[in-house]
Amino acid sequence: MAKATSVLLISDDNGVTNAVTVALADRPRVRLQSENRSVSSLNGTAVQMAAENDIVVFATDPGNRDDMSAIKALNERRGENSIFLALADRDIPLARARALSDAGVDDVLPFPVTGDELARQMERWLVKAAGNRSGGGKDGTVIAVAQARGGIGATTVAVNLADQLLVRKSRFRREPSNSVAIVDLDLQFGAVGDFLDVDPQEGLMQLATGDVMPDQMWVEQSLAETAGGLSVLTAPADFMPLEAINAKQIETLVDALRSTHDYVVIDLPRALVDWIEPVVANADEIAVVTDTTVPSIRATRRLMDFFLADNPGLAIEVVVNHEKRPMMQAAHHKEAARVLEKKFDIWLPHDAKAARSAVDFGKPLSEVAPRSDLTKNIGAMAKAVVSRLPMGERASV
Ligand SMILES: Nc1ncnc2c1ncn2[C@@H]1O[C@H](COP(=O)(O)OP(=O)(O)OP(=O)(O)O)[C@@H](O)[C@H]1O
Ligand SMILES: [Mg+2]
Known part of the structure; x- marks a missing residue:
């Protein structure tokens, strides 16, 4: 068993928490940790936690200014190889999606989704995270x-x-x-x-x-x-x-x-x-x-x-x-x-x-x-x- 991929979920919405938990449920090499608060109310400890995880998932409304500045703050402290995934409304305008990517988000995943669909969409990022980890040297x-x-x-x-x-x-x-x-x-x-x-x-x-x-x-x-x-x-x-x-x-x-x-x-x-x-x-x-x-x-x-x-x-x-x-x-x-x-x-x-x-x-x-x-x-x-x-x-x- 290679080292587990650590995923930090930041969300105060039970629907999001459930969907992500279901999407990652059958993966023995994924360690999911949940931070029950919104992105905009992140404190220093949570920002530090984000820096230590392979993947950080958060729900966001890109129209919300507080969210955007919180994401920028996360981005400034992010771990070298960490991956940021934002869950946002399916119908967000392109300009807002782009604003998320400018703020450092690697992918915007539509929400709501079923656990299965979310699992499929996260797959590629889990593979990438595993690759990132072994890229730092051997994987003994x-x-x-x-x-x-x-x-x-x-x-x-x-x-x-x-x-x-x-x-x-x-x-x-x-x-x-x-x-x-x-x-x-x-x-x-x-x-x-x-x-x-x-x-x-x-x-x-x-x-x-x-x-x-x-x-x-x-x-x-x-x-x-x-x-x-x-x-x-x-x-x-x-x-x-x-x-x-x-x-x-x-x-x-x-x-x-x-x-x-x-x-x-x-x-x-x-x-x-x-x-x-x-x-x-x-x-x-x-x-x-x-x-x-x-x-x-x-x-x-x-x-x-x-x-x-x-x-x-x-x-x-x-x-x-x-x-x-x-x-x-x-x-x-x-x-x-x-x-x-x-x-x-x-x-x-x-x-x-x-x-x-x-x-x-x-x-x-x-x-x-x-x-x-x-x-x-x-x-x-x-x-x-x-x-x-x-x-x-x-x-x-
Ligand atoms: N198969 C064996 N045949 C003979 N002697 C053995 C064998 N295996 C271990 N010993 C001897 O038993 C003693 C205790 O071994 P060892 O220190 O490896 O045990 P341990 O379980 O690590 O002990 P500790 O609880 O002190 O950590 C040592 O003197 C060791 O050389
Ligand atoms: Mg011993």
Whole structure:
């Protein structure tokens, strides 16, 4: 799933609100937000919101002077690629339609219309908005890794999945053929830096102390690179409250990461803080690492329900760690699969020696234990990700 197209509707007319809601209802990649007021009564917050959305839709009467000057004000602050759509009476004179376009409106759509007709008319703008977004660079694939319980191996999976997504030609030709970032959002207990022998970075702490927005430039300056070519954003050295960063910053961060890398792997914190939502909404896939014990399977089910509540189309992979794929599934495996309504496709065997030397050396499993089945199975997981979600998959609506 590529990043959703954000649409802001400005209207105090229920008829308009309903029509636009119906027109966009079946589109999982569209996020509609409504501002219940007329264009002419926009305040500073709404103008700011307009600047942050891909598409801004408003109902207007181009004969109304206040409307026209409000649209001009919106236009002065508009986002670089945002699209303005005005809904206006079907019979407006040409001169008025032209005045709207001079004020910065990209298209005037006739109103009233049925939801279907409006959907058809908006289609082209949704396609354009998706194109605009990917035009800013890459449109990488985002995979978030969550855990059913502490210590289950989520960081091991995240770090080594990222490593194996580098897709090297061979063990002997180390240069990667694509770009991969691993990001530690387990701000308080994150160990990604330790796993890869990268010193803690202060980037994420910066977000807490200032009004910093982690855009592309910030990402390029803040990420470290391992000898193997993996981009890394570690958790900070000092303790940081989870609420110190906000959802908007995390959304900007994920956006900037995906526009600068082919694959982005995110190690999530155990706590479900509010800024998890933009990660989930923008992830192409979530991997939940678990074992097949009853408490872990129940926790996995709860996590899946939490993720799916706002993102019903989200792809979730269940990764069974510390267990090799059984020849025949036992009764408790079948029961677990039933509870999760999912087949277990990914089994990672227990290999204490390989896991231990990876941590001791601060290197990925592919370097310290290339022949371990643990390494090979994470490799298979990476291959499956690449075939399901090819890098740079273009945004589509
Ligand atoms: N398949 C495995 N076989 C053996 N040891 C493993 C395996 N997977 C992970 N480990 C080891 O288990 C320990 C915990 O792993 P890891 O830190 O990846 O878990 P986590 O779920 O991220 O934990 P936390 O709750 O601390 O974030 C580490 O020492 C790791 O090397
Ligand atoms: Mg961890």
